[in-house]
Amino acid sequence: MWNKAFEQLRQRLTFTYAAIFGVLILIIVAVAYTLIWWAILAHEKQELVSKIYHEAEEWIAIREEPCSAVAIQTGSMLAYFVAPDGKTVILNQLGDGNVGKALMRHRDEWPKKMDTARLLRMHGGKNEPSNTRYRYLAAVAPVKDGDKVYGRLYMFKNFEFYYTAAFNTLFWLLCVALVLFSAACAFGYWLAGRNIKPISLMYRRQQQFTADASHEMRTPLAVMRLAVQGMQEDTDSTYSDFSKESLSMLQSENRRMTRLTEELMELARSDEGILPVAQEKLDFTAICTETGKHMELVAASHGLLLKQKIADGLTVQGDEHRLRRLLVILLDNAIKYGAEGGTISFDVAKKDDRICIRVADYGCGISDEDKEKVFDRFYRVDKARSRAQGGLGLGLSLALAIVKQHHGKIQILDNKPCGTVMQVLL
Numbered sequence: 097m098w099n100k101a102f103e104q105l106r107q108r109l110t111f112t113y114a115a116i117f118g119v120l121i122l123i124i125v126a127v128a129y130t131l132i133w134w135a136i137l138a139h140e141k142q143e144l145v146s147k148i149y150h151e152a153e154e155w156i157a158i159r160e161e162p163c164s165a166v167a168i169q170t171g172s173m174l175a176y177f178v179a180p181d182g183k184t185v186i187l188n189q190l191g192d193g194n195v196g197k198a199l200m201r202h203r204d205e206w207p208k209k210m211d212t213a214r215l216l217r218m219h220g221g222k223n224e225p226s227n228t229r230y231r232y233l234a235a236v237a238p239v240k241d242g243d244k245v246y247g248r249l250y251m252f253k254n255f256e257f258y259y260t261a262a263f264n265t266l267f268w269l270l271c272v273a274l275v276l277f278s279a280a281c282a283f284g285y286w287l288a289g290r291n292i293k294p295i296s297l298m299y300r301r302q303q304q305f306t307a308d309a310s311h312e313m314r315t316p317l318a319v320m321r322l323a324v325q326g327m328q329e330d331t332d333s334t335y336s337d338f339s340k341e342s343l344s345m346l347q348s349e350n351r352r353m354t355r356l357t358e359e360l361m362e363l364a365r366s367d368e369g370i371l372p373v374a375q376e377k378l379d380f381t382a383i384c385t386e387t388g389k390h391m392e393l394v395a396a397s398h399g400l401l402l403k404q405k406i407a408d409g410l411t412v413q414g415d416e417h418r419l420r421r422l423l424v425i426l427l428d429n430a431i432k433y434g435a436e437g438g439t440i441s442f443d444v445a446k447k448d449d450r451i452c453i454r455v456a457d458y459g460c461g462i463s464d465e466d467k468e469k470v471f472d473r474f475y476r477v478d479k480a481r482s483r484a485q486g487g488l489g490l491g492l493s494l495a496l497a498i499v500k501q502h503h504g505k506i507q508i509l510d511n512k513p514c515g516t517v518m519q520v521l522l
Contacts, residue, residue: 102296106288113284118277125273129266136258140233141213148237148251151175155249156241162251163189171195174232176250177239186247197221198230199252206250207236215255231255321350378419380410380451384444387420391427391442400434402427407445412522414502422498423453425491426518430457433516450504451522458515467508471496495520 151162155177162175168191176199177187190196198218207214213235220228232252239246324347327333328340335343388404395402412419430440434457441456462470471492499506502522509517 102292105292106285109288109291110281110285113287114277114281117280117284121273121276121280125269129262129269132265133262136262137215137233140253140255140258141235144213144233144235144251144253145211145237148235148249151251152237152239152249155239156246161187161189162249172254174199174252176252177247178250179247180245182248184247190252194221194224194228195230195232199232199234206234209236210248211237216252231259318354321347321354324350375413376416378412378414378416380412380419380444381406381408383416383420384410384423384442384453387423387427388442391424391431394428395431395434395440398431398434399437400431401439402431403439403441405441405443405445410444410446410451412451412502414522418498418501422495422520425495426453426455426520429491429518430455430459430516433457433459435459435515447521453520453522454517456511456515456517458511461510461514462508462516470508471506 148162151160154160155162162177163173167173168189171191171193174191174196175187175189176185177189178185190199198221199216201221202216202218205214205216213233216230216232216234218230218232220226220230231254233255234250234252236248236250239249324343327335328343328347384406385404388402388406392402392404427440427442434440438458441454443452443454443456445452496506499520499522504520504522506521507519509519511517
C-alpha cells in the first residue's frame with residue numbers, strides 16, 4: 097500500500113509514459129496514412145496518363161471521343177483537347193455544369209509538362225454554396241500519330257471518392273490508435289508501479305526504521321533524563337564545577353534528543369497517513385491570541401518585539417493541537433532567524449474564503465535556492481546558527497505536514513527590504 101506521495105509519483109510517471117506512447121502512436125498513424133495516400137495518388141496519376149494515351153489512340157483511329165456522355169453528365173471523367181498552339185480547341189468535354197466552369201476558372205493550375213498529373217482543389221462559383229468543393233485529378237499527354245502532333249489532351253478524373261475513402265481510413269486508424277493509447281496508458285501505469293516498487297520498498301523500510309527507532313529511544317531517554325535529574329537534585333553528593341556543567345549539558349542534550357524522537361515519530365505517522373487529525377470548529381482568533389502571548393515572552397528573551405495583528409471572529413475547521421503547533425513552529429523559526437533587537441510581525445486575517453497567516457522577520461532572509469529545500473527534513477539554512485539555537489531541521493517539515501493535513505498551502509516570501517515572510521492559507 098503506497099502513500100499519497102508515491103501514488104502521485106506513479107501518476108506522473110504514467111502520464112509521462114502515456115505521452116511518449118501517444119506521440120509514437122500518432123507518428124506511426126501519420127506516417128502510415130501519408131504513405132497509403134501518396135501510394136494511391138501516385139498509382140492514380142500513372143493510370144490517368146496511361147488512359148490519355150489509350151484515348152488518344154482511339155481518337156486517331158476512329159475519332160472516338162475520350163469521355164462518354166454519362167461520364168460528362170455525372171462529372172466522373174472530363175476531357176479537353178487543344179491544338180499544339182494551346183488556343184485552338186479541338187474538343188471540349190468539360191460540360192456546361194458547375195464542374196466545367198470551375199475547371200476553366202482554375203486553368204492556370206492545370207499540369208503544363210507532358211505526361212504529368214496533379215491534384216486540383218477548387219471552390220464553387222458565386223451562385224453555389226460557400227462550402228462547395230471540387231477535387232479532380234488532372235493529367236496531360238500529347239496526341240500524335242508518328243511525327244504528326246495533333247495537340248494535347250487533358251483529362252480530369254473526379255477524386256472525391258478517394259478523399260472520402262481516405263477520411264474513413266483516417267477515422268479507423270485513429271480509432272485503432274485510441275485503443276492502442278488506452279492499452280499504453282494501462283501498460284504505463286503497470287510499468288510505473290513496477291519501476292517505483294523498489295524505491296517504495298526502501299522508503300517503507302526507512303520509514304519503519306525511523307518509527308521503530310524513535311519509539312525504542314523514548315524509554316532510555318526518559319531513564320537518562322530521570323537519572324540526570326536525580327543526580328542534579330542529590331544534595332548529599334558533592335560535584336565539581338565540571339561535573340555540574342556536564343550534568344547540565346547532558347540534561348540539555350537529553351531534552352533535544354527527546355524532542356527529536358517525538359518529531360520523527362510524528363513525521364513517520366504523518367507519512368503513513370495514520371496520524372489522526374481532529375476536525376472541530378475552532379475559535380482561531382483565540383488560538384492565535386493565546387499562542388502569540390506565549391511566544392511574545394520567548395521573543396522578548398531573544399531581545400525581539402513580537403507585533404501582533406489578529407482579526408476578530410476567525411473560525412477554522414481542524415485540529416487545535418496541531419494548529420497551535422503550526423503557529424509555534426512559524427513564530428519560533430522567525431525568532432531564531434530574526435534580526436537581533438528587531439521586530440517580528442504576526443498577522444492573521446481573512447482573505448477571500450480562507451484564513452491567511454503571515455509571520456514576518458527582518459533577518460538575513462532565505463535565498464531562492466534554499467526556499468526549495470527548507471521543507472526537507474534536517475535541512476537548515478544556517479547550520480551553525482541552527483545548531484547553536486537547538487534547531488533540528490524538522491520544524492518546517494512538520495509545519496508542511498500539518499498544513500497539508502488541513503488542506504492548506506504554505507509559502508515562503510521575501511520581506512522587503514530584508515527578511516522572510518512565512519505565509520499559510522487555511
